[in-house]
Amino acid sequence: MSEKPVKGSRRVFMTGNEVCAWAALAAEADIMYGYPITPQTDIMQYWTRLAPKYGRKFLQTEDEISAGFTTVGGVIAGKRAFSATTGPGNTLFQEPMSMAEMMRIPTVVIIPQRGGPSTATVIYSQQEVTMTTFGGNGEGFRIVYSTAGHQDLYDYTIKAFNTAWKYRFPTFVLGDGYQAKMREPLTIYDPAERGIEMVKTEPLVGLPGTPGVDRPVQYLRNTYNTEEELYDVVMSIAKDYEKAAPEIMEWQDFDTDGEMDVLILAHGVVSRAAQGALPLLKDAGIHAGHFRPITLRPMPEEQMRQAAAKAKRILVVESAYGQFLKLVKEALYGMDKPIDTLLRPGAGVTAEEIVHRIQEGR
Amino acid sequence: MAIRIVLAGEGGQGVQIIANMLAESAYAEGKEAVYIPNFGVEQRGGVSIAYVQIDDKSIGSPKFPKADIVVALSNRAVDRTRQYVDERTTFIYDTSLISAAEIAEEAMGIQAIEADPRSQRTTELTDSTKKKDQVKLPENAANTIGIPANDIAKNELHPRVFNIIILGTLLKATAVVPLERIKEAIEDKLGAKFEKNPALRELNYKALDKGMSLVERLV
Numbered sequence: 100m101s102e103k104p105v106k107g108s109r110r111v112f113m114t115g116n117e118v119c120a121w122a123a124l125a126a127e128a129d130i131m132y133g134y135p136i137t138p139q140t141d142i143m144q145y146w147t148r149l150a151p152k153y154g155r156k157f158l159q160t161e162d163e164i165s166a167g168f169t170t171v172g173g174v175i176a177g178k179r180a181f182s183a184t185t186g187p188g189n190t191l192f193q194e195p196m197s198m199a200e201m202m203r204i205p206t207v208v209i210i211p212q213r214g215g216p217s218t219a220t221v222i223y224s225q226q227e228v229t230m231t232t233f234g235g236n237g238e239g240f241r242i243v244y245s246t247a248g249h250q251d252l253y254d255y256t257i258k259a260f261n262t263a264w265k266y267r268f269p270t271f272v273l274g275d276g277y278q279a280k281m282r283e284p285l286t287i288y289d290p291a292e293r294g295i296e297m298v299k300t301e302p303l304v305g306l307p308g309t310p311g312v313d314r315p316v317q318y319l320r321n322t323y324n325t326e327e328e329l330y331d332v333v334m335s336i337a338k339d340y341e342k343a344a345p346e347i348m349e350w351q352d353f354d355t356d357g358e359m360d361v362l363i364l365a366h367g368v369v370s371r372a373a374q375g376a377l378p379l380l381k382d383a384g385i386h387a388g389h390f391r392p393i394t395l396r397p398m399p400e401e402q403m404r405q406a407a408a409k410a411k412r413i414l415v416v417e418s419a420y421g422q423f424l425k426l427v428k429e430a431l432y433g434m435d436k437p438i439d440t441l442l443r444p445g446a447g448v449t450a451e452e453i454v455h456r457i458q459e460g461r
Numbered sequence: 462m463a464i465r466i467v468l469a470g471e472g473g474q475g476v477q478i479i480a481n482m483l484a485e486s487a488y489a490e491g492k493e494a495v496y497i498p499n500f501g502v503e504q505r506g507g508v509s510i511a512y513v514q515i516d517d518k519s520i521g522s523p524k525f526p527k528a529d530i531v532v533a534l535s536n537r538a539v540d541r542t543r544q545y546v547d548e549r550t551t552f553i554y555d556t557s558l559i560s561a562a563e564i565a566e567e568a569m570g571i572q573a574i575e576a577d578p579r580s581q582r583t584t585e586l587t588d589s590t591k592k593k594d595q596v597k598l599p600e601n602a603a604n605t606i607g608i609p610a611n612d613i614a615k616n617e618l619h620p621r622v623f624n625i626i627i628l629g630t631l632l633k634a635t636a637v638v639p640l641e642r643i644k645e646a647i648e649d650k651l652g653a654k655f656e657k658n659p660a661l662r663e664l665n666y667k668a669l670d671k672g673m674s675l676v677e678r679l680v
Contacts, residue, residue: 112489277523280498281496282494283495283520447522451526
């Protein structure tokens with residue numbers, strides 16, 4: 100057993116991509132599969148530099164479809180396997196990730212979103228929300244953590260492995276190009292020292308004993324012959340997903356006590372702008388609150404509704420043209436609340452812009 | 462106190478390195494710091510922009526609408542950073558690389574019609590004599606300071622310490638971290654080279670001093 104990559108805990112100043120590589124090491128990930136694409140490539144580069152020192156592995160594949168399927172394969176072999184991709188690469192990942200949903204393969208994929216559609220920019224966006232939550236030809240049986248900064252990237256990359264392996268759903272850490280490339284302080288730690296136990300991994304095929312005699316038969320299938328067969332399988336996955344959802348969902352709220360003039364809904368790095376806007380709005384005599392879903396899938400709908408119920412209006416802010424808005428509308432369906440928007444596809448949002456948007460709406 | 466800095470130059474001028482050093486030193490000093498590079502699809506060339514925020518409190522969004530200090534080190538960098546300037550901003554530019562547009566006689570005719578600063582630049586069509594490109598500097602800044610860092614680097618020190626002069630200027634202007642911390646950051650980056658050639662350390666320190674002597678504390 101090689102020594103632990105992170106001992107105790109310490110304060111560091113790193114890029115987000117570096118953070119993800121360290122988090123995967125600390126989470127005892129065995130292997131990363133990947134294909135380079137900016138702004139994700141540094142995760143691979145840090146991983147390939149660090150992994151051999153700790154007896155971990157790396158495989159560069161010929162494209163993202165292959166990176167996705169090899170990650171699925173690594174997990175089936177019982178390895179804590181992960182990958183990272185973004186933008187057009189994320190598009191290609193949807194095929195293997197659909198397979199992971201169908202076969203309940205606990206893959207972990209880190210997505211530092213870049214601009215879209217297509218090649219667009221290598222900089223930043225929140226335009227991969229729809230694809231990461233509901234991509235593929237399925238029902239979105241997956242878990243998506245939307246991180247807001249480096250501490251989140253560390254915490255939730257570690258957590259993603261455990262959520263994936265505990266509940267057996269493909270799990271995504273949805274970051275963005277800003278978080279990938281910027282440097283800021285955070286605390287890295289040995290998960291064990293925080294009482295975080297890594298969920299044990301196991302091979303999904305080639306188990307000991309005779310199938311049907313010594314152990315149940317493992318049906319790892321993504322192909323079905325009849326409508327009824329498929330219906331039963333999908334309904335059973337849906338039931339498992341809905342049962343697990345309340346244990347998985349996470350959120351944060353800020354200043355949502357009492358009557359609010361406006362509730363700002365934002366996720367990921369944009370939540371930081373929303374948090375920054377609150378004191379500025381308070382100075383301007385506006386009582387604003389902020390609700391941030393950390394899991395976009397499953398969405399903490401009930402908690403969002405409770406916060407929304409206390410506000411006169413809702414403001415949805417995102418670096419996309421209505422992708423998060425769509426999830427919000429679904430969560431708040433039936434509530435009689437006016438929704439305003441600040442939609443900036445592929446562009447950053449600052450606290451000042453949120454304040455301005457709220458003031459001009461009054 | 463929060464300080465927001467935008468640094469922009471041509472790829473290769475070393476803008477990202479000094480932005481990183483500044484943020485790193487502030488972090489080492491126990492402050493909150495966020496540094497984010499702006500990057501395009503090109504492998505090299507193009508305008509390189511760095512955003513640095515330093516604060517006592519935790520920092521929100523990595524980018525910001527207006528900066529306390531904008532440093533522009535090329536004509537294109539002036540254009541790209543104009544949006545971050547407002548009436549509280551100190552705008553620092555390199556006079557040896559950028560010359561502010563004046564109303565040149567040969568350009569009088571078009572100036573009245575076209576206010577676009579691009580129209581005031583020399584072009585092959587209007588100017589036969591090769592002159593330094595001219596660019597219109599932002600007019601709304603609180604202070605606009607021209608420093609001849611590139612000339613000083615070339616003539617008095619070494620072209621390679623150009624960015625360290627700029628770092629010295631920033632350090633003096635913001636007083637956001639002590640000189641010692643910056644020296645540690647430089648040591649961190651270049652320590653191995655200094656071992657082989659101690660004169661390089663002196664050269665970098667001189668560049669820092671020189672940069673610091675070019676401005677007063679501004680923020």
